[in-house]
Amino acid sequence: MTVDNIYDVVIVGSGAAGLTAAITAKKNGLSVVVLEKAPVFGGTTAFSGGVAWIPGNPHFQDRPDAEGGTRVDRAAVHDYMRHEAGNKYDAAFVDAYLDYGPKMLRFMERETEVEFTPSLYPDYHPEAPGGAQIGRSVTAAAYDGRRLGKEFKRLRQPLKTITFMGMMFNSSNNDLKHFFNFTRSPVSAAYVAKRLAVHIAHLARYGRGVQLTSGNALAARLAKSALDLGIEIVTEAPVAELLHQDGRVGGVVASIDGQRREIRAARGVVLAAGGFARDLARIKALYPHVREGGEHFTPVPEGNTGDGIALGERAGGHLSQGLPNSAAWMPVSKVPFPGGAIAFPHLVDRYKPGFIMVNPAGRRFVNESHSYHDVGAAMIETCRGLGRTEAWLIADHRTIRKYGIGFVKPYPMPLGPHIRNGYLRRGKTIQDLARQIGVDPETLAKEVETYNDSARRGEDRQFGRGSSAFNRYLGDANHKPNPNVAPVENGPFYALHIVMGDLGTFPGLVTDTQARVLDGDGTPIPGLYAAGNDAASIMGGAYPGAGITIGPAMTFGYVAGLSLAGRIADHRAGQAAE
Structure with a gap:
């Protein structure tokens, strides 16, 4: 794989946040490269349920608006987020999320291979003020992995324990119910028999299941979209340093094919490396049960060792503090x-x-x-x-x-x-x-x-x-x-x-609503952005509903891409541009 020495944007990490940022920047005329430490792409997203919590998403057609979305009850979402996040509630971030979440989803579904389906998930606390009984979560549509062609082998496989003989299930109750009922229902028995027959044939031919669901389908859809745009996804390319030029972050130092490479980023770098769930020192400091000597056994990828956060801290960024849950x-x-x-x-x-x-x-x-x-x-x-x-x-x-x-x-x-x-x-x-x-x-x-x-x-x-x-x-x-x-x-x-x-960490680099990493004085660090679990969770250490990790990851990845392309105005001025 040929990697140039200079791009407009360098993305660190190939999960939902990084790939959404890459696609958005590329669609807005910028050259982009994605650097991934692991030998496979997809990040934690590929292990996930593939659900995104997006209030006002275009799939909930209770009250459709002129753009094909939903006229979201902003006051209700604010009430719910205020209830869930407590003293970490940030009205400006909630407004940015409500502005850009539905726009991100429409953009991705209109311009790329990404597709979601409506979900019947209620919010996790639907009886709380502003909670919703239905409509804020959407699920990644199933996908045929063979569409990735030769790149299919580089897609992270799903978590082994949640498959059956390597077969993936939809996150929805509807898929699993057939497997629960196949000994009692002829319809379910026929469904299961067909799924198994097709899956076994795929195993024989491809060595893995090709009918992708949940987060594996979302990761494949994002990767296919990026690759179709000519975006290089370079695996086994850990980033060790950020480069600084003229008072701004202007690139990275990465190891590619065993060689130290300096890759310049004319517009900036996006940190989207998945958080620190595998950083033993940090989780001992921040997880209360680990501090007491208790066991912690995470299913997230082994590469989520906080690399992006550490890079951001060395550049002057800082980790969010005081969350009720880490x-x-x-x-x-x-x-x-x-x-x-x-x-x-x-x-x-x-x-x-x-x-x-x-x-x-x-x-x-x-x-x-x-x-x-x-x-x-x-x-x-x-x-x-x-x-x-x-x-x-x-x-x-x-x-x-x-x-x-x-x-x-x-x-x-x-x-x-x-x-x-x-x-x-x-x-x-x-x-x-x-x-x-x-x-x-x-x-x-x-x-x-x-x-x-x-x-x-x-x-x-x-x-x-x-x-x-x-x-x-x-x-x-x-x-x-x-x-x-x-x-x-x-x-x-x-x-x-x-x-x-x-399922991932909540504390991350403090950013503004344009996904720019902030220094200790609250000033944006020129050229440095963060999204996904490398950025502080807008949920304030709470878990309000299905998809509150992927939803913000994709939304603020999208925001980072727009900001890098100069296509976004400052939310504090009450302005926004798609």
Whole structure:
């Protein structure tokens, strides 16, 4: 691959933020190169659900506007963000997000291969002031990876633990429900049989699944769009330094083909390297459970070691401070694989009826059907002072055979291998299970019976599972009267060890609404931009809804591209240009 010595823009990182910035800059007449440390492109985006939270997006046609978008209720979004972000709420950033999020989505869908589909996701706290029951989240449309041609081999593969034989699933409930129901529904059985047959044929020919969904589809769509524009995506090209020229950031020093290369950037550099979830020193300082000696096991790519943030700090930028949460918490289990365990993010099972989660004392501590971030925060709190942050996800035999649990698939897939390798624990009775997991038997038995007493009526008196639209959305709509609640009473019983992980970090370089990195005095550093997890989250350490990472990443990547091209005015002056 030929890499020039000078471009208008250098992008550091090839996830949603970096590729959106690259495409926007290129579409506005600038020359662009993308430098990626890993041997594959796609970043954390390729592991994700591919959902973007964009209030006023053009796919929610409740109140369409003249541009094909939605006349977003700005006051409601401000109310919701004020409620979620608390004292980190920033009205100017919310306004910028509302201005540019829908424009970004229209631009990308009109001008590139990127395509989203409507989502039925409610906000994670839909009953909060300004919360929405539907319409703010959109999901990346499925994609045929073969459209990437020879570049398909450089696309980051999806997280192994959330595939079945390498087959990807849509983030929506609709895709997975067929796999949950295939032994009970002829329609679902036919759907699953067709998916499996096609997938096996693709494995034989291409060595991997080609029917891409979720974040893998989004990463492929973005990469195809960039490559079609002639944008070079250079992998195995870690950036070690920023270059300065005439008082501004004017390029980078990267290692390409083992050689030190200086690459000049006439307009500027965009840092979009994915945050610091793999930076052990930084997470020890910022993650409360790690400070206490607890385990953290993240599913994000190994290359997310905070390189972009460190580059920005050395150029005079600074990390945002004082967030109530330093990451998007994700309860995970550790799946044994040859060569070491891999994280399984618990995105689906907890919401289904018949599961409960208990802390190390054997007591329930949270509504298990809350968002992963809220459950993770509750895990940290209930384990505070214990020196470990862990929980147990528990189900009975009927539940586990119907829905599976973690990496364990539903009937007819066998349970034995997971029990033998220690991933799954089993007991004939609740008391027996308690002894297997090191919990007081009588405490756990009493806790389960307390839960069961109301669960038999479809209620959860302790934590109110099924009381919100979000709880119910990810439950089992066919289970009555409550899609999230069923008793745990048909032995044998099973438990899965849960530890803390994350989906990415929230603190990042402080920027303005044009994605320019600010110095300690609040002045933009000329030529330096940041987006995605390298920039401070506009959510203020909160997790309001599905896609609050990808939505801002793409929006402010788009803003950075416009700003570099001189196509954006200062929001503080109340002006904007697409």
